[in-house]
Amino acid sequence: MKNRVLVLVMGCMLVMAGCGSVGATTPAENGAEPAATESASETADAESAEETEDTATDSESTEENTEDAGAEGDGFVDEFTIGEETAPDANGKISNGFMSITMPAELEGKYIAFCKDGEINVYEKESYDAKFGGFCFGIYVTTSFEDYGGMRTKIGELTDKDGQVYNVLIEYPSDVQWDYEKNDEMPEAYRALYEGARDIVATLEPDQGGEYVDGAGTKGETIFADKAKEIVGIIENAKDANELEAADLSPVYYAVTQGDDAKDPMETMGIAYFDSNSNGVDEMFVGDIETGQIYDMFASVDGKPAHVVSGNFRDYFKANGYGVREYILESAGVSVIKSSILSSNTTEFIPQYAIKLDETDTAEHKWSVSYDDAAENWEEITEEDYNMDLSNMEAEGDVEVKFVPLKNFK
Numbered sequence: 535m536k537n538r539v540l541v542l543v544m545g546c547m548l549v550m551a552g553c554g555s556v557g558a559t560t561p562a563e564n565g566a567e568p569a570a571t572e573s574a575s576e577t578a579d580a581e582s583a584e585e586t587e588d589t590a591t592d593s594e595s596t597e598e599n600t601e602d603a604g605a606e607g608d609g610f611v612d613e614f615t616i617g618e619e620t621a622p623d624a625n626g627k628i629s630n631g632f633m634s635i636t637m638p639a640e641l642e643g644k645y646i647a648f649c650k651d652g653e654i655n656v657y658e659k660e661s662y663d664a665k666f667g668g669f670c671f672g673i674y675v676t677t678s679f680e681d682y683g684g685m686r687t688k689i690g691e692l693t694d695k696d697g698q699v700y701n702v703l704i705e706y707p708s709d710v711q712w713d714y715e716k717n718d719e720m721p722e723a724y725r726a727l728y729e730g731a732r733d734i735v736a737t738l739e740p741d742q743g744g745e746y747v748d749g750a751g752t753k754g755e756t757i758f759a760d761k762a763k764e765i766v767g768i769i770e771n772a773k774d775a776n777e778l779e780a781a782d783l784s785p786v787y788y789a790v791t792q793g794d795d796a797k798d799p800m801e802t803m804g805i806a807y808f809d810s811n812s813n814g815v816d817e818m819f820v821g822d823i824e825t826g827q828i829y830d831m832f833a834s835v836d837g838k839p840a841h842v843v844s845g846n847f848r849d850y851f852k853a854n855g856y857g858v859r860e861y862i863l864e865s866a867g868v869s870v871i872k873s874s875i876l877s878s879n880t881t882e883f884i885p886q887y888a889i890k891l892d893e894t895d896t897a898e899h900k901w902s903v904s905y906d907d908a909a910e911n912w913e914e915i916t917e918e919d920y921n922m923d924l925s926n927m928e929a930e931g932d933v934e935v936k937f938v939p940l941k942n943f944k
Contacts, residue, residue, distance in 0.1 A: 561632040561652055561675060561700070617650030629741055630654050633675060633692065636737040638730065644723040645670070652676065656731075658712065658724040667711035670724065671731035673738065675700040679836045683878025688814035689735060691750035695743030701751065703814075704735055751837060754807025754816030758832060761839040762805055765820065765830075766943045769799055784820075784829035784844040800944075803829075804937030810853050813878040817842075819853065823937040826852055827861075835879055842881045852928075854935050857886065859927055867893040872909060873927050885909070889923045 622628045626637040630649035637645065637656075646662055648655045655672040662668030674681070675692055677700055682688045686703040693699050712724050720728065727734075738746045751757070768781045775785035787799045804823040807816040818839070821828035828851040831842040845851050848863045860872040870890045874883035888909040890902045901920035902912040915923075 561694070616655050617648035617653060620647050620649040620654075622647065628654055628656075632741055633673075633746070634739050634741055635673065635734055637734060638726075641723070641726055641730075645727055656727060656734075658721070658727050660721065661712040661724060664713055666713045667707070668724070669707045669711045670727040671707075671735070672705040673735050674703045674705065676703065677701070679879045682815075683811070683813040687812065688752055689732070690738075690746060690748040690752070692738070692740055692746045693744050694740060702735075702738065702746065704731065706731070752809075752815050754818050757816060757834050757837075758805075758807065758818040758839050761832060762818065762943045765805075766800075766940045769803070769940060770944070779844075782841045782844065784846060786829045786846055789847070800941040801939055804939050805943060806935045806937045808853075808935055810856065810858055811876045811878060812856055815878075817876065819851075819935070819937075820940075821850075821937060823939065826854075826935065826937075828852060828858075831858070831876075833876060833879075833881055835881060840881050842876065843883075855929075858883070865894075868897075870909065871924065871927060887923070889915075889920055889927075891920065 617630075620628055620630065622637055622642075626639055626642065627634050628637060628647045628649070630651070630653065632652070633654070635654060637647075644659055646657045646659050646668070648657070652675050653672060656670050657668035658670055659668070674686065677698065679701065682701060682703050685708055686705045688701050689704050690702045691699055692702050706728070712721050719725075736748045738748075740746060765783065768778065768783060769787045772778050772788050775788045778785050778788055787803060790797045790799055790802065802823055803820065806819045806821070808819075809816050811817075815834050817834070818832040819828045820830040820832075827845075829845045831851065832839050833842050834840070843851070845860075850861055852859045852861065857873055857875045860874065862870040862872070864870055868890070870888055872888040873886040875886060876882075877884050885907045888904045890899075890904070890912060892898075892900055892902070899912060899914040901915050901917055903915050903919070903923060904910070904912050
């Protein structure tokens, strides 16, 4: 990887961090006091000095531009993008005037912090000075629910003295930010900052009154508490499948109560909460406790529960980590499995790819894969490739999905 790649990726990430979403507001825009800035006279003096310097060095502009480009290619990020360098106080506290975090005493002198409205960004000093980026983590506050997902993860909520609620987000680097030519692994100081970021951010405090609650607005038990009770009541009292479908729920919960092998959905069906798209916020899944088959999925959209999708015995879902898989029995001998990721703060899936097994006599391909969104165009693959794709889809994730019986939510 070339140094030039580092700054391009890093620069894009940080510019995006500064842009936000339409409708989002920063603390300053909401009337909060910003961090101290230069006076008008200081700014005018600086601009005058810059003009004089520009005139004096005009003849060397070509050479300097070349040197600047080289510096940026080495991972340099200017302070206009990442904010104003801010020194910690005697207690290790770093503040942007609206919020502050407290850095561990043992890391004193090993980091540089840059602050701007709504942001605190922390860099490992040695890597930053060597122009290898050095970005370890950033903290951001926003009123928008559309600013997290991708590189940013929601970790809590800050309520200011006037009652305005801000989503608190953490961001990590997307690529190597230290001198990888000298160090194959993270330098000790960088590792301490990077791996300790979550604990550091948990020390966040509002500077102008209010409260920060770590984890607020991220846990399914809180987001979906009322919705879970509502769903359980509907399932328990449904007189037929139509009632369930009218309530945007799967008819499966009624179907299992019928026939010789009738089951009580209050015992056999359950609810699970976990974050399937790594945006920091849980989704809610309703499904079969024994098989793990999911028949209804709910997401948090603008902080409120929203129904995503329903399934049935021939078209159900599963999840055990990042992403969701849909299992479709198209007909006898023909089955399709689709891998998708739920788009953050929406009820829309982002398709990844799909695989098909067609064991009928008229099959064009027995094993095939599709990469288009609608899974309409199929390419032949080998059995080995099919099994590899299936294994990748169903690989155990780092999230243990635990369905709790519906009766526990009554």
